[in-house]
Amino acid sequence: MEEAADAKARKTGVRLCCLCDQRRAALKRPKTLEQICRECFYKVFEEEIHQVIVENQLFKPGDRVAIGASGGKDSTVLAYVLSELNHRHNYGLDLFLLSVDEGITGYRDDSLETVKRNEIQYGLPLKIVSYKDLYGWTMDEIVKMIGLKNNCTFCGVFRRQALDRGAALLKVDKVATGHNADDIAETVLLNILRGDIARLSRCTSITTGEDGPIPRCKPFKYTYEKEIVMYAYFKRLDYFSTECIYSPNAYRGFAREFIKDLESIRPRAILDIIKSGEDFRISTNTKMPEQGTCERCGYISSQKWCKACVLLEGLNRGLPKLGIGRSRGLDNDGRKDVKHSTGTKNIESKQCGTLDF
Amino acid sequence: MACNSSNCQSNCYKNDEEQAEDSPSPAYRKSSTSINGQNNLCVKCKANEPISCASVGSGGDDTRFCYGCFRSNLYGKFRLSVTSHAMITPSDNVLVAFSGGPASSVALQFVHEMQHRALKNFEASKDRSLPVFGVGVAFIDESSVYPDASEKVDDAIKEMRLIVSKLAPPMKQLHVVPIENIYTSDSIDGKDRLTNLLNAVNDATGKEDLLLHLRMLALQKVASQNGYNRLIIGSCTSRIAAHVLTATVKGQGYSLSADIQYVDARWDVPVVLPLRDCTAQELNLLCRIDGLKTFQLLNNPPAGINGLVSSFVTLLQEENPSRECTIVRTAGKLTPFHFNRIPEINDCNVPLATRRRQKRYNLKTIESMTSESFCPLCNSPLSNSDLLSSSSLESCQSSRFVGACCSSCRFQILPKDSSSREHFYTSLPQQLVARMKYGSCDNSSSLRQQIQDCLLSDSEDES
Numbered sequence: 001m002e003e004a005a006d007a008k009a010r011k012t013g014v015r016l017c018c019l020c021d022q023r024r025a026a027l028k029r030p031k032t033l034e035q036i037c038r039e040c041f042y043k044v045f046e047e048e049i050h051q052v053i054v055e056n057q058l059f060k061p062g063d064r065v066a067i068g069a070s071g072g073k074d075s076t077v078l079a080y081v082l083s084e085l086n087h088r089h090n091y092g093l094d095l096f097l098l099s100v101d102e103g104i105t106g107y108r109d110d111s112l113e114t115v116k117r118n119e120i121q122y123g124l125p126l127k128i129v130s131y132k133d134l135y136g137w138t139m140d141e142i143v144k145m146i147g148l149k150n151n152c153t154f155c156g157v158f159r160r161q162a163l164d165r166g167a168a169l170l171k172v173d174k175v176a177t178g179h180n181a182d183d184i185a186e187t188v189l190l191n192i193l194r195g196d197i198a199r200l201s202r203c204t205s206i207t208t209g210e211d212g213p214i215p216r217c218k219p220f221k222y223t224y225e226k227e228i229v230m231y232a233y234f235k236r237l238d239y240f241s242t243e244c245i246y247s248p249n250a251y252r253g254f255a256r257e258f259i260k261d262l263e264s265i266r267p268r269a270i271l272d273i274i275k276s277g278e279d280f281r282i283s284t285n286t287k288m289p290e291q292g293t294c295e296r297c298g299y300i301s302s303q304k305w306c307k308a309c310v311l312l313e314g315l316n317r318g319l320p321k322l323g324i325g326r327s328r329g330l331d332n333d334g335r336k337d338v339k340h341s342t343g344t345k346n347i348e349s350k351q352c353g354t355l356d357f
Numbered sequence: 358m359a360c361n362s363s364n365c366q367s368n369c370y371k372n373d374e375e376q377a378e379d380s381p382s383p384a385y386r387k388s389s390t391s392i393n394g395q396n397n398l399c400v401k402c403k404a405n406e407p408i409s410c411a412s413v414g415s416g417g418d419d420t421r422f423c424y425g426c427f428r429s430n431l432y433g434k435f436r437l438s439v440t441s442h443a444m445i446t447p448s449d450n451v452l453v454a455f456s457g458g459p460a461s462s463v464a465l466q467f468v469h470e471m472q473h474r475a476l477k478n479f480e481a482s483k484d485r486s487l488p489v490f491g492v493g494v495a496f497i498d499e500s501s502v503y504p505d506a507s508e509k510v511d512d513a514i515k516e517m518r519l520i521v522s523k524l525a526p527p528m529k530q531l532h533v534v535p536i537e538n539i540y541t542s543d544s545i546d547g548k549d550r551l552t553n554l555l556n557a558v559n560d561a562t563g564k565e566d567l568l569l570h571l572r573m574l575a576l577q578k579v580a581s582q583n584g585y586n587r588l589i590i591g592s593c594t595s596r597i598a599a600h601v602l603t604a605t606v607k608g609q610g611y612s613l614s615a616d617i618q619y620v621d622a623r624w625d626v627p628v629v630l631p632l633r634d635c636t637a638q639e640l641n642l643l644c645r646i647d648g649l650k651t652f653q654l655l656n657n658p659p660a661g662i663n664g665l666v667s668s669f670v671t672l673l674q675e676e677n678p679s680r681e682c683t684i685v686r687t688a689g690k691l692t693p694f695h696f697n698r699i700p701e702i703n704d705c706n707v708p709l710a711t712r713r714r715q716k717r718y719n720l721k722t723i724e725s726m727t728s729e730s731f732c733p734l735c736n737s738p739l740s741n742s743d744l745l746s747s748s749s750l751e752s753c754q755s756s757r758f759v760g761a762c763c764s765s766c767r768f769q770i771l772p773k774d775s776s777s778r779e780h781f782y783t784s785l786p787q788q789l790v791a792r793m794k795y796g797s798c799d800n801s802s803s804l805r806q807q808i809q810d811c812l813l814s815d816s817e818d819e820s
Contacts, residue, residue: 192601193673195683197690254676258669262606265661266562268768269606275764276610279740281692 019044027234030226031267038234045231049219050085056206058217061092064172068163069097069118069126071111074178076118076239077228078220082176083122096170097122100162101130102155103138104245111240121238129166131158135312142315143246151246154315157307161299167214179218182225182259185270188277189255197282204277211291212300224270226263399423401430408646424646431643434634435467442619443699444629445471445587450491452532452585452626454576457496457513457652459644460591464632466649468492468589469524476527493585494521495532497575499655501548502536502555502568506654513652520650532579539574539786554784557777562607562661563769570735573624574788580626588628595637595670597630598681601688602666607765612737614691623696623736636681694729694738732763733793734770739763755782761793 017025017037025035029044036044052058059065067082069075079097086093099115102108112128119126132138135158143151167175184204191200202208207217220228232239262269293299294306301307314322399407405423422430439445445468453468455461475489496517500507514533521531537547551571558564580588592600597617604613615621621628632640644651659667673680729738743763755778759771772778782790 188605189602192605192684192687193680195687197687200687254669254672258665261665262662265665268608269662272608272765273605275608275742276605276613279608279611279742281611281614282690283692 027230030230030263031224031271033267041227041230041234045223045227046081046085049081049223050089052206052222053085053091053219056217058176058207058219059091059093059174062094063092063174064094064096064170066096066098066127066167066170066172066175067124068175068177069099069115070178071099071114071118071240072178073228073232073237073239073241074180074220074225076114076237077232078176078178079118079122079124080235080237081231082219083124095124096172097124097126098163098166098170098172098175099126099128100159100166101128101132102159103131103140105140107242107245108139110242114238114240117238127166127170129162129169131162134158134162134165135308137312137315139246145315148246154311155246157311161306161308164212164214164299172214175214175216176219177216178220180220180223180225180228181270181274182256182263184218184221184277185259185273186253186255188273189258193255200277200280201282204274222271222274224263224267399426401426408642427639428643428647431463431635431639432467432470435464435631436471438619438631438633439471439629442629444589444620444631445490447475447487447490449587450493450585451587451589452493452495452576452580452583453589454591455494455496455517455531456591457517457654458591459640459649459651460593460596460632460637462591462649462651463635463640463643464589464591465494465521465524466647467631469529472527489527491585492527493530493532493583495534495576495579497572498533498535499568499572500535501551503655503657510654513654516650516652530583532583534575534579536568536571536575539571539578539788541787550784550786554781557772557781557784558770559772560661560769562663563766565660565663566735567770571786573628573736574786577624577626578788585626588624588626590628590630591632591640592630593632593635593637593640594685595674595681597633597688598684599663599667599670601684602670603663606662606666607769609737609763609765611740611743612732612763613688615694615697615738617685617688618693618697620697620699622699623694623731623738627699629699633685696729731792732761732766733758733789734762734766736792737763737765755779758782758785758790758793 015025015035017023017040018034019036019040023037023039026038027041028035029041065082067075067079069079079095082093083095085091086095097115097119099112101112115126115128118124130138139151139155142154146154163175187203188200191197191203204221206221207215209215231237259270259273291300291302294301294304294309296305296309299306299308301309303310305313310322397407399405400421402423402425405425407421407423408427445451451468453461453465455465469492472490472492475487479485479487479489494517496514498510498514500510517533518531521529535547537551540547540550555564555567558567576588580586600616601613604610604616615623617633619630619633621630643649658664670681670684677683730744731738732743740763746764755775759767759778762771772781
């Protein structure tokens with residue numbers, strides 16, 4: 001018994017990387033559980049992202065690309081890896097960092113400092129658009145008015161538009177966001193749980209909004225969150241990892257925990273969920289909302305006014321409840337059918353930070 | 358929110374409730390305000406007392422009905438799925454898959470009631486033009502897989518015989534079939550081969566799923582050997598909701614929509630799910646108050662992925678009691694396959710109303726739903742990516758078999774190294790090997806599909 005354990009210890013002591021078979025294995029790769037060395041990890045991590053970019057033709061030579069940068073691990077690693085790959089494989093891209101300042105003291109101001117350091121470290125020009133400039137309100141002011149309920153709705157709606165507006169100011173052709181495989185798998189599950197077939201059919205596309213002014217893409221679609229953390233850790237990348245003060249428990253959703261549990265017994269489950277999401281037989285004639293433009297601000301909208309304008313109108317008129325909840329818009333009778341969605345909160349994790357799905 | 362979608366045809370009480378919420382009637386108000394009081398009434402008939410929570414030990418929505426309304430609502434859902442999808446017509450001979458669990462107990466009870474009514478109508482009618490459909494019951498004995506449970510199973514079988522014999526008239530035959538019956542050879546050899554087959558699978562989830570496929574194989578075999586032309590499975594909303602999630606997690610998104618429809622005719626004997634709109638909670642409650650005897654033969658909770666999903670669904674259900682319905686409703690919006698329907702009946706023995714109803718509810722054939730290839734192990738339709746990755750050029754048979762399987766089976770069921778893979782292949786029942794041999798494309802059911810309009814009978818008995 002002891003002998004066997006001894007032999008095992010000796011064996012693990014000299015375990016070599018199963019890819020290069022030269023250096024000592026330093027980590028177990030979360031995606032495949034292969035024991036590999038650091039250098040090989042960097043190599044496969046970057047190479048996989050490169051393959052995703054090439055196979056899906058995410059960028060064209062000469063494209064101006066904005067990287068949605070929050071200062072968190074995903075966007076920091078994305079900025080680092082994209083600028084690396086851009087040099088290495090001559091993508092010919094003009095890369096920019098694009099940050100949204102929600103105006104949250106003690107959270108966003110600190111994370112923006114990180115982004116500003118990244119601007120220097122990676123040599124990428126940074127553009128910051130703020131809620132205050134765009135809408136006249138900071139999140140701090142909004143929370144002061146409406147409290148901690150539904151504040152994530154405001155933030156999410158405003159951020160989506162702010163990012164587009166920032167991208168327009170930078171005159172970029174594309175926006176790349178740091179959504180990772182875990183995020184996408186979670187979204188697939190949430191859309192099943194919510195019964196949202198239209199979003200279910202879109203949420204796995206690597207590029208979205210191609211019919212809109214500025215398409216968005218997710219180069220990390222197949223990249224595991226754990227590997228992103230690992231990459232940032234080993235490369236000692238400078239990133240900010242504090243939770244939003246207005247949504248401290250945002251990461252403790254059921255669905256997220258479920259995915260983590262799945263990953264621990266079958267790492268491949270995350271990729272399988274994404275594959276299922278891509279393969280679902282959804283008939284193409286599923287009704288899609290007709291896209292128009294907001295009469296007030298000109299932003300794309302399926303309604304008369306875009307969501308941001310509705311919310312903003314509520315804030316400015318002192319009626320913050322306006323537009324909250326699942327609004328079905330105006331129906332034929334002109335009756336506003338507003339259904340409050342309660343109780344679904346705790347199944348999802350990233351209400352905040354959600355951009356696209 | 359439970360079943361308020363347009364595709365839920367059940368006369369679901371939740372609809373009533375929501376309408377009541379929109380325009381609160383005095384009666385509704387009365388019942389809702391007195392809900393905590395002593396003399397509250399059934400929300401439907403407003404005449405009888407609802408099922409008391411204390412007496413059945415369960416709270417929740419079901420208990421706002423009186424016993425009569427609860428039962429007729431549940432039976433109504435069953436009957437609507439049966440009639441609107443032509444699951445059972447007078448000339449049919451149906452086999453109820455009976456595990457002893459609450460769902461299949463209710464399925465058996467309801468099928469019996471339906472048959473009993475048909476018999477009464479038959480006896481009362483002058484011309485006796487409508488024959489009464491036949492009913493059989495099948496229990497698959499898995500004690501060779503779980504030897505510890507064999508004593509329990511033997512006792513249960515005795516009781517099952519009693520239960521089935523009480524469900525008469527008309528008489529129903531109980532077929533007790535050991536799972537190793539899927540092998541053509543004698544039973545001892547079958548047992549060994551089954552053990553070898555299951556032992557070759559390393560993944561706990563994969564093993565469980567393989568057993569599930571084998572169970573279906575056994576049911577199909579007993580059904581076709583005994584001249585049944587429908588197989589009734591008691592899968593309920595809760596079960597289907599869990600399947601939606603497990604299939605998604607296993608990467609079976611493409612084939613998922615095949616498994617969750619009312620009708621699944623990709624098998625020799627079409628499979629029907631009349632309890633698709635009933636939740637496990639409702640079925641459990643009915644078993645308790647009707648005193649239906651149920652058996653829990655296996656105490657081992659589901660393993661691996663299946664276990665994680667089932668605890669996840671339980672959690673979701675606690676957070677929102679209609680979550681399972683929503684999940685099934687979402688998956689119901691996925692496009693089904695051509696085999697998810699009973700071919701339209703032109704038999705004049707079948708009442709016109711049934712035929713008309715079937716025309717209304719049956720899936721419309723869509724061009725894109727043409728011939729499919731199937732995984733020889735789990736019989737799920739293969740997606741294009743599966744087909745591309747399958748290599749038919751392999752020389753050895755076991756590798757060819759592996760190549761024909763779906764990616765999910767390849768990962769969780771098929772052994773990775775070639776020697777145990779060979780072992781696995783040789784332990785497979787003949788039918789599974791044959792599925793591959795005849796080429797997945799010219800599978801008999803898809804052949805049937807092409808000549809369907811020229812066939813006069815539903816069953817293949819004559820051939």
